[in-house]
Amino acid sequence: MAWICNLVRLATRVNLRRMNVEISSVMCPFCDECEESLDHLFTACSVAIRVWTCIGV
Ligand SMILES: [Zn+2]
Numbered sequence: 327m328a329w330i331c332n333l334v335r336l337a338t339r340v341n342l343r344r345m346n347v348e349i350s351s352v353m354c355p356f357c358d359e360c361e362e363s364l365d366h367l368f369t370a371c372s373v374a375i376r377v378w379t380c381i382g383v
Pocket of ligand 1: 371
C-alpha cells in the first residue's frame with residue numbers, strides 16, 4: 327500500500343502539471359507519443375515495454 331501511495335506522488339509530468347508546476351511539455355520524453363502519466367510510464371510506453379521485456383518482466 328505504501329508503495330502505491332508513493333507511486334501516486336511520483337513526479338511524472340502529468341502530476342507536476344496537476345501541482346501547477348511550470349513544465350515545457352507533458353509529453354513522455356522517451357517516446358513523445360502520449361502524456362507522461364504514471365500508467366503510461368509503467369505500462370503503456372513503448373520504451374518502457376521494451377525495457378520490461380529485456381529484463382524479463
Ligand atoms: Zn512514452
